[in-house]
Amino acid sequence: MDIKRRLIIYNTLTIIIPLIITVIIAFIFIFVSSEFLGSNINYNSFKKATFINSELLNITKDIAKSDNKSIEDEDFKNYLESKLSITEGKIIITKEGTVLYLSEDMNNIDIANSLEQTKNKSKRPLFINNTYYSLSSFSIEFKDNSTGSVVFLIPIGKESDIFKKLILSILIVFFASYVIVSIAVSYIFSRKILIPISLLKEATAQIKIGKLDSEIVESGDTEIRELCSDFEEMRIKLRDSIYMKTKYDDNRKMLVSSISHDLKTPLTSIEGYVHGILDGVANSPEKLEHYLKIINIKTKQIDAMINDLLLYSKLDLGQIPFNFEKTDIGEYFSYCVEESYAILKQFNIDIKVENNLTLSKYFMIDRERFRRVILNILDNSRKYMDKDNGEITIFIRENNLSIIIELRDNGSGIEQENTNKIFDRFYRSDSARSNAKGSGLGLAIAKQIVEGHNGRIWAISHGSDGTSILISLVKM
Template sequence: MNLKKRLILANASTVVIPMLITVLIALAAFFVSGKLSGHDISFEDYQRLSQIKFELLNSQTSILQRTPEVVEEERFQQHLQDQLAGINGELLITKEERVIFSSHDFSKIDVAKFLEAGNKTGRSEPVIIGDVSYTVQVISLKFKEGSPGNVFLLVPLNRSTANLTSFLVLICVTFILTFMLTNIVVSYQFSRSILKPLHNLQSAAAEISRGNLDRSIVEEGDQEIQALCRDFELMRIKLKDSVHTQLKYEDNRKMLISSISHDLKTPVTSIKGYVEGILDGIANTPDKTERYLKTIDLKARQIDQMIDDLLLYAKLDLNQIPFNFERTDIEEYLMLCLLESEPELETSNIKVSFHNELRQKQHVLLDRERMKRVIMNILDNSCKYMSKNEGELKILLRDTSTSLIIELRDNGSGISEGDLPYIFDRFYRSDAARSKGSGLGLAIAKQIIEGHQGRVWAVSHGEEGTSIMISLSKA
């Protein structure tokens, strides 16, 4: 339920429920009063009392609009009596506590009761004369000679009519009490449905502020509050991922510094050794000096290549290098890459063969320069770690329903099953080949292929070599 509907229902409940309870109690009061009094109480009884009071008010107004002396005239007295006769009322007129007209034979005691009732303003109890209860409406007059007088308008009431005031009080009190109680209950339920989720959300936010990102936030409450909880939960998850990523980057940074320091130390140490050999006169012939200088140049180039690979990997890892994709014929592209690498492969005594298993020409979206770096890195690895006198490198091209598969298979010493899952991690190399390369070649290749929305993995064939598999989506 959304918050708007809950508000509407809460406001409607505070009115509808008290009204229903009041109606039920009113019906119960009718029933019980009827059973106790021995007769049914009808709506007509209460309607009759309202009519009586209306008639009394009309009579009072008629008298006040005339001079007080008019009440002593027989014609006016008869008019008042006829007006009250419709509701079985009686008329009593006194002057200086002396009865000057009475439509019924009332005793002096009865008249005294009426006078007493008239003097007690605000009293609503009826005056009982014999077996009849009268409601008394008193109009005070001042005659011309200054004598005080009163006009008593008397209307007989049965028990049900006399209890109207009590019944109305009961109805009013019932409605007020049920209205207050319903408001308390509805307000409590409404506030609990809002405050409880907000309290839990506040507690979760406090935990997050203290660095506890493992406490999940449950969606509860109305739709709007559930949406708020859901957004907070997404924020918590992203913040947790961000913290974990930051910690991972920190660990990677430490590993990066450690690894690059180790890798730089070897060529730097070699350079220092050869420079000292030249300075100390160990390279005492021109040929020996030239050989020392060539070694120093080679080690410097290794350091330069290592730094370039490191910078490239860092930029790829931070997505700072944009890709320039072009629609490319994959067969033609691979042939060009092999032609550029052919001299180096021949120097390493590696025989290359290309096998195209495609049924028709296929195109992919490539950043030609970046993907060329991938192919070159893989071929370079094959050359560095080739353990046989006559090496072989096969490039196989085939396709599936949605992708193209490029397999680069060599016949080198292979990769152990324990090393296979980690060869695309940066700086990961087996101990036997620790000194070769920067350890970033395959890591850079993986970053570039993933930038093409592709996938790369390795398959070991034991002592028969290794296959590097590249999967790219068809254009």
């Protein structure tokens, strides 16, 4: 539920609940008073009470319209008495202080008491002939501009008394229940909003002190839920960015130490051979040529390493655009194999392609960059070959969504637990470090290139029987 709707509902409840309570209490009141107190509170008695009030007003108007003479008229008196008989009341009319007219059955004491009480504006009921009367008086101005007053004495019935009590009770019950319901509703409303907000506050306090692992749970109304979900998104982004920053920092440190280490080895050896030449150790033309050849090889190694590093960091930053071309994958691999066949043969390694593609033939690849991937994998198979009869087989097969290229060799193999690590930059197994030459960037570059083709690259270890490097590419 959203806060606006909740507010409307709660405000409506604040009015409706007291109304319902008041109606129920009024019914109970009427039921109790008519069943147990014998009073007759119904529509008719209510009508009677209102009727009496309106009759009194009419009589007052009539008196004000008439003059001395007509008030003393027998007809007018009869008219007044007939009107008053409905209410069973009495009347006293005074003009300029003297009594002009009064109902029968009233003795002087009653008249004096009535006028005294009217003068004093007393609300006390008057007791005449075993009946309590309530007094109401009106000032009037006669036609001859003289002033006077009309005093009505209306018998106080049980009903009118109960009516007053009923109306009073209704008002009290309504206001009391209104106050109680308002307080209860405000309390519930504030809890519905305050509890989720305090939870959110706690969570943000955790974020503030750098604890980014506790999830912000969505609770409360729509707006607060949205706020929680925004905070949760922010927490995840913040956590990820801190994680990435730490990872980048670690990588940078590793990169610097790896570069300095890997460059130092060939540089030290170049330095050694140069010193050898300068110190005259290379004292024959053959020795000199040998030293220079080694220096040349080491220089090329450094050059290749720096080129690989540059390529890797450019790929990592997404600065190298791919030039995708529609390519017949079977033909492409045959060409790659042809290209490396001669070199591999020198190391007594056989290479062949098993193309099992039947449905798909063409794929969008950057031929030049993909060639680099394949050559590095083949180069690894050559470098880490420990068998006399080396074998490399390239299997190309397909499933519904993609093709899988598997380059399998029967070399020294890699340990099962290192199959993921070999794609990390600068990773080289201990044996690789001591034997063959390389910087440990080849497969990291291959991974960048394959992922640039929306593909995946992974390795399967066959133990000491060799290694498979697999590449999957999504079908066009």
